[in-house]
Amino acid sequence: MTGQLFISLLNPGIGLAFAAAFFLMWLQRRERYIAYAAGAYLATAIAFLFQDVAPVMPMELQRLPANIGFLATGALFAAAIIGRYGLPIPWRAMAVVAALSTAVFTWFLLGQPSIPARIYAISVGAGVIALMVVRALWPIERPYLIDRVLFWVAALSAANLLFRPIVILSVSGGVDNYVGFQQSLYWTTVQFSQAMVSIVSAISLMVAVAIDMVAELRAEADGDPLSGLLNRRGFEAKAGAALRRCADAGQPAALLIADLDRFKSVNDTHGHAVGDAIIAAFGAHVRAVGPAEMVAGRIGGEEFALLLPGFAIDGARQLAERVRTGLHTACADRIPASLRPTTSIGLAVGAPGTALSALLRDADQALYEAKRAGRDRVHAFRPAPIRLGATA
CATH class of the missing domain: 3.30.70.270 (Reverse transcriptase/Diguanylate cyclase domain)
Incomplete structure (x- = not known):
């Protein structure tokens, strides 16, 4: 296995591993937000496989499902975090943002090809979805450390998505073709930063699920099911x-x-x-x-x-x-x-x-x-x- 192929398989492997882990956790608790987390990591694995491993299609059309997968990852992970707190999930707003980002991306893929414009279209869309998590969690009480960690994971993800493309593309001078894109500083930072964000996000949410399970067991041990009060x-x-x-x-x-x-x-x-x-x-x-x-x-x-x-x-x-x-x-x-x-x-x-x-x-x-x-x-x-x- 070449070094480039290993790097290309890094994020799909992480995504599939965490998707399987969250799926097994969902089998134990049947909480919908855990299923959303499993879906998010499955979507990111499929997206990276389309982006880096799938055969090249005419007019680079494999980029379209790949970036739709990245947007789906953001939406499903946002739903997982917001859903954990029992808050309304802004499905309609996320769908509108994803549709607009996809439309802009498609225009700069087929109508007026521009790799930097496509990068901005998807990054801004995913960043706005991450900001919806920040907005949803901002007013609620965060009694545990893990609640604050989840909030800041969403905030840092939004900042990473919105500002990293601007900084990196300004420093590196942009990308003209996909051969250069695969070797570019921007894509290298995406590969490794996304791996780190995926790991930190997954561990944080897994800890949150574990805390929820402990709280549920404690409530069962300390509660009286008939009256709904404590025993x-x-x-x-x-x-x-x-x-x-x-x-x-x-x-x-x-x-x-x-x-x-x-x-x-x-x-x-x-x-x-x-x-x-x-x-x-x-x-x-x-x-x-x-x-x-x-x-x-x-x-x-x-x-x-x-x-x-x-x-x-x-x-x-x-x-x-x-x-x-x-x-x-x-x-x-x-x-x-x-x-x-x-x-x-x-x-x-x-x-x-x-x-x-x-x-x-x-x-x-x-x-x-x-x-x-x-x-x-x-x-x-x-x-x-x-x-x-x-x-x-």
Whole structure:
């Protein structure tokens, strides 16, 4: 194998390897954005094979499918990154840009042949598509390092596509024919820069997929599938972390413990399917009325805990009343019309630094008082008064 053929096969080989890797990952997760990534690397492999290895066609027509493949690569990889975040994919805008780039390229291939003009037509089109990724990701929160890496991969790809042709062609003085083009400084930089960009992009997206898989497994381990809330282990872990943040910020925190009233009787009378429907409705209701910073979990069969970072007694009581009074409406379309489920709620508020175990104990005591007072009510924990005589 000659050195030139080895270089020509470098990018197709990288593309096919990563296409296969993403395809295998897609078989495991069936996420559409992973399939887009596999398609992007397959398209880049086919494009480079047409460009460097395929037989020469009349009027250099093999260049047309090759550069359409490069544009498809950019569009599919943009769809992969944007799709990972669940954002709308600008298919129509990308199609318009690709069509315009292809039309300009075709004109400078068949109508008024010019290799530099064709380079600019495809580079600008692919660069604009990369900028669509930057625009889509710009306003969203990027909590992990890999999110920032993906953003900057898109930004640097756009800069590379838009400015590298101008710089290289200005320095090298342009290309007059394809014999010179294959040996030119420009094409050498394309071969190696594209290989590096492909590798970095693929590794970055693979790490993102791995993080998504870990997060999904963690959600399955820490979540309660019936209520859609956390299970006890997940609640205690996230609530403990939230309380530590409250302590660092000098903020209080409130804890609600809600228990579905006479739940065993509901199961015995109406069946477990109705009981499950009430639990599912309660979880959906809590998620709908609770603030974004709330940590909510199902910590027992019909018992739920809601941690409210930064909440004092008044705000916590208001939310508890909204949870209590809205339960029947939340369940209305899921259970028999004759059934009116209720909940009792115990409420405790802790100063900055209060441990979760203390809040749970106090809120559980308040819940006991609410049950003893007749159920279907909110009761706030009140510390027992100190008797001076006993202290003395």
